[in-house]
Amino acid sequence: MKYAESIVDLIGNTPLVRLNSVTDGIAATVLAKVEYLNPGGSVKDRIAVRMLDAAEAEGKILPGGTIVEPTSGNTGVGLALVAQQRGYRCIFVVPDKVGEDKRNVLKAYGAEVVVTPTAVAPESPESYYGVSDRLVREIPGAYKPDQFSNQFGPLSHYETTGPEIWADTEGTVTHFVTGVGTGGTITGTGRYLKEVSADRAGGPVRIIGADPDGSVYSGGTGRPYFVEGVGEDMWPGSYDPSVPDEILAVNDAESFEMTRRLAREEGLLVGGSCGMAVVAALRVAKDLTADDVVVVLLPDGGRGYLGKIFNDEWMASYGFLGDDGGGADTGVGA
Numbered sequence: 239m240k241y242a243e244s245i246v247d248l249i250g251n252t253p254l255v256r257l258n259s260v261t262d263g264i265a266a267t268v269l270a271k272v273e274y275l276n277p278g279g280s281v282k283d284r285i286a287v288r289m290l291d292a293a294e295a296e297g298k299i300l301p302g303g304t305i306v307e308p309t310s311g312n313t314g315v316g317l318a319l320v321a322q323q324r325g326y327r328c329i330f331v332v333p334d335k336v337g338e339d340k341r342n343v344l345k346a347y348g349a350e351v352v353v354t355p356t357a358v359a360p361e362s363p364e365s366y367y368g369v370s371d372r373l374v375r376e377i378p379g380a381y382k383p384d385q386f387s388n389q390f391g392p393l394s395h396y397e398t399t400g401p402e403i404w405a406d407t408e409g410t411v412t413h414f415v416t417g418v419g420t421g422g423t424i425t426g427t428g429r430y431l432k433e434v435s436a437d438r439a440g441g442p443v444r445i446i447g448a449d450p451d452g453s454v455y456s457g458g459t460g461r462p463y464f465v466e467g468v469g470e471d472m473w474p475g476s477y478d479p480s481v482p483d484e485i486l487a488v489n490d491a492e493s494f495e496m497t498r499r500l501a502r503e504e505g506l507l508v509g510g511s512c513g514m515a516v517v518a519a520l521r522v523a524k525d526l527t528a529d530d531v532v533v534v535l536l537p538d539g540g541r542g543y544l545g546k547i548f549n550d551e552w553m554a555s556y557g558f559l560g561d562d563g564g565g566a567d568t569g570v571g572a
């Protein structure tokens with residue numbers, strides 16, 4: 239019989255698929271690593287299980303313990319599903335700007351959701367950081383993984399994402415492109431790929447980050463953008479800036495247009511940060527030859543964005559649909 243012991247055992251080992259349409263005119267092979275095929279629907283399942291394995295090994299969380307994390311998105315889903323399988327309680331602290339749908343996903347997995355006001359300073363005790371810190375102090379046996387500082391996040395990619403790409407491309411990958419949020423994916427995957435290819439005749443794998451225009455990684459100041467899950471207004475501990483060889487800035491309009499093309503032309507219903515990463519990957523690939531193999535990581539699926547990126551009215555209302563192909567300044571979210 240072929241079956242997994244638990245849904246947690248199905249995390250990772252995601253496939254590579256060739257992009258065939260959006261790559262029109264490009265000689266290099268461009269392969270997408272499809273992370274929405276993880277059980278929780280995103281790349282973040284990988285860090286969730288690794289951070290909890292480490293916390294158990296280090297005695298930071300004990301049987302029946304409580305996980306507290308300020309997150310509204312993919313990391314919450316990953317933590318919730320692993321926690322549920324291992325008997326931990328999960329509390330997520332989310333700002334009130336986070337939509338009902340996202341909160342309901344977390345609750346569906348059995349997690350508790352505490353909503354905090356967005357309109358307060360980060361250092362306020364009412365902020366989402368303030369509330370999560372208080373819950374960790376007050377709840378006996380509480381543990382906060384803290385994906386922005388936890389080194390087991392990048393390590394999960396060093397141990398799984400990197401080796402998977404190397405094995406599946408039989409050591410032929412020449413470029414790796416991924417979006418940068420906490421920086422865990424690029425740090426861990428990039429470090430592994432550089433190390434394993436260091437002595438290769440053609441030189442090491444080149445590591446390229448994709449970043450929303452305005453974010454600090456590509457030299458911005460944290461200016462608002464709409465693409466979710468990537469970019470920062472500060473430098474987190476989970477990111478090692480020595481790993482990427484290059485960071486490319488991509489604007490919202492380009493990211494969203496490509497996200498829609500991936501669904502229509504490649505059959506990949508994916509999130510906005512995937513479109514962003516593919517824009518960067520194609521920018522890199524257009525100058526390469528047929529001998530090059532570019533791997534681009536697609537972090538999550540598109541279902542969570544149906545009301546935005548895949549909704550013409552929403553797109554038009556921000557100027558993202560238009561003959562000029564965009565370049566709209568969003569000006570929203572400040």
Ligand code: PMP
Binds near residue numbers: 511537
């Ligand atoms: N895209 C999405 C949708 C994400 O949720 C994340 C994680 N924040 C990323 C990209 C970036 O991954 P990382 O945090 O590993 O840099």
